[in-house]
Amino acid sequence: MSPSSPSIQSFFSPSKPTGVSKPAHRSKSTLKPTTTLSSTSNSPTTLEPPTHSTAPTPHPGDGFTAAEIAAVTDPTIDETWRPSQEYEETEIADLIPGPKCVWVTGRVVNFFEMGGEGEKGKGMGIGSGRGVVRGARGCWKVVVRDEGAACTVRLWFANIEYNLHLGQLVTIWTPHISNGEHGTLSSSSAPFFMSVFPERDRSCHFMIQDKSDEGVLCKTPLGYLEGLPLPALMTLKNFSEGGYDVADGRILVCVKSIGAKKKFTNKKGLTSELVNVGVFDDTGEATLTLWGATAASASVWQTSNTVLLITNPGWRIERKTTISLTANTFVDVDPDIPDADWLRGFAQRLTRREHVNPPWPEGIFDFETAVESPLRVLYNLADLDEFARAAPGEKFHGYLSMIITEINIMLLYRRNMLMCNECCGVPLFSNSPVTPCKHCARPISLSLNPKLLGPLVDETGTTSTGKVFLSDRAWEQLLGRSKEELVSCSIEVLRYLEVRLRWLRVTFVFGWAALVAEDAVGRGGEGERGVGNGNAGEGIGRLWVWDVKM
Incomplete structure (x- = not known):
């Protein structure tokens, strides 16, 4: 008999196929040794299953440390700012369009996000659009006023989240003032505007003075003169009966109730928040509707204590009067005028519960x-x-x-x-x-x-x-x-x-x-x-x- 030729299996060592997982119901104890023919004889040779090491296979690095990767994926925002040059303190009424390093202080009377939540998520800075700043994730349009005038601030942001509220005291440093009277960059009631991007341009800055605000600065409404009535001020009853047609009409109301925050999704799939605030004066009641970012302002208001002076509000007169904020609306929170003090006292007297039988006052009368x-x-x-x-x-x-x-x-x-x-x-x-x-x-x-x-x-x-x-x-x-x-x-x-x-x-x-x-x-x-x-x-x-x- 001629000698047998070697089999193909003898040239390869048995190994476990890659990419094939072992069934869950089989264990190592159930593995059977396989038999094959020897290269020199026909006697079967037993092959044991190979053993595999559990040690992880080292992967080559990419050249960056964990600290360097974290610095890029989760950057630390440096909110400290020191001016590199002198800025001149200026009132808003004295602003002059052109390049000049100035800083102004005022209170937020209106704000909204330009482009909406959808543009904020898409990164509106990389691309087209009139006046769009590269690298910005969104932009706030903030109307700030002091006791003499108002201006518009276009606040661009990338990573910093600005927690804006109506009535906040803010300070803005800017190297340039623009005149948007003939354009759409500012509102008609606040023609001067400044565009700031503090995260990119270190020559400008926007600061919210929450800790240093004592409730005294910039509390007098525009156009108020001591001893004279506030121009175009009317009651809620007069406003609902036709006063809404008065140009730059004003209403003075006190917060009566604050509703729960609701969320709505529009046809474009964007989510927006809504808060209904009940307001009143001594002649009637109404509902103030706050949409979007302005809804967070109601969280710091107090019922029967917070007084709002609303100039040029939006309105809808049906069974009940509903007022809202437009681009030209001003909202002064707790203005420093006698009418606001009287309305606050009126609201507190309505909510005060009297003692059913107060004790006799001792030591007052003789x-x-x-x-x-x-x-x-x-x-x-x-x-x-x-x-x-x-x-x-x-x-x-x-x-x-x-x-x-x-x-x-x-x-x-x-x-x-x-x-x-x-x-x-x-x-x-x-x-x-x-x-x-x-x-x-x-x-x-x-x-x-x-x-x-x-x-x-x-x-x-x-x-x-x-x-x-x-x-x-x-x-x-x-x-x-x-x-x-x-x-x-x-x-x-x-x-x-x-x-x-x-x-x-x-x-x-x-x-x-x-x-x-x-x-x-x-x-x-x-x-x-x-x-x-x-x-x-x-x-x-x-x-x-x-x-x-x-």
Whole structure:
């Protein structure tokens, strides 16, 4: 027999095919040794499966360290800036178009992003478009005003995120001022504009002064003169009834409510945010719609405290008045004018919850001296109102002759509200002189409900129900019994007292103290803001009766 020729397998070592993964259900213990023929004989030779090393294969580097790669992929923004030359402080009204290193300070009254969110994501700097700066990722169009004029700032950015809000105090350094009066680069109300790109051009800078803003600079609106009314200022009612046609019309409103932030997607697939802010004045209410980046401004506003002066707003008059911001709208946050202070006080008086039965003020009045004095003054309500408005910081005593037109003993008795007080900020009502608090469970001493007395009248005016506060001594003299005896009386006795006191003329020994003019003197009558709206628990702006003469 001729010798056998070697097989092809003998020239190659067995190896595991690359790119083929081992089935998950097979393990090393299930591998079977393979058999093949030897090159010299026909006897089978056993081949064991090759073993593979688990050590990773080293890859050659690209020449860059990890720190160098991180510096490019995640760069550190250097926000420190030091001017390389002198800049002249200039008011906006004194700006002159042309090259000159100046810096101005003002407040943001309007801003929006040019090109929208879509252009911001595409990198609008690399490419075409009028006035587009290379390398910029987006651009803010910011309207800044001081107390004399306004200007437009085109703020380009690449990596820095500017957290802009309406009313912020900002400072801009720029080497050039442009005149955009005949173009579209600035608004008509702010013709001068400056284009700054702080990340690329180190000769310009834009700084938001959040930490150094004390709320004093640039708070006076444009066109305001002390002692004169603000030009084109109107109420919400006048604005909705045709005042929106007035050129550069203004409305002064206070924030009433701030809605939740909503997100919308338009037909182009771009997402935008929306916040509806409820505003009001003493004549009506409206809704202020904030779109896009301006919606974040509402997060720092306070209801019943933040006052907005809106010039030339956008509007939509339907069942409700809706106002919005346009490119020519100015929004002054908390302007420094008397009308804004009055509207803020008006809003706070509306939201202030009065104490149901404020305690008697100790140490304010000296009634014993007033009663024993040989000079005793009889006032009427008209005199009281005149004295309170003429000298809001003074306190005085006197007598008032009044007629009780209504008394509510039976009504409050049926409602279990003859006595009242407060504890833990919760009103307590009962027909007993002592009742436990619903929160702390402490026994609380109650006093007679001031609403026992209805309107009191004289020849010149009237008071509202519950706006005249009597001492325990005065209640005992008026009802003929103490509060403990009153709550233990039968229904027949209570009904008799109510009939007996109605339309009875009595004389009150009263005291008046108006220590805070804003709380004590208002535009209303005696029972409203005239003498009945003081702070809870204090003898301020109230009519206190110490004694009653039948």
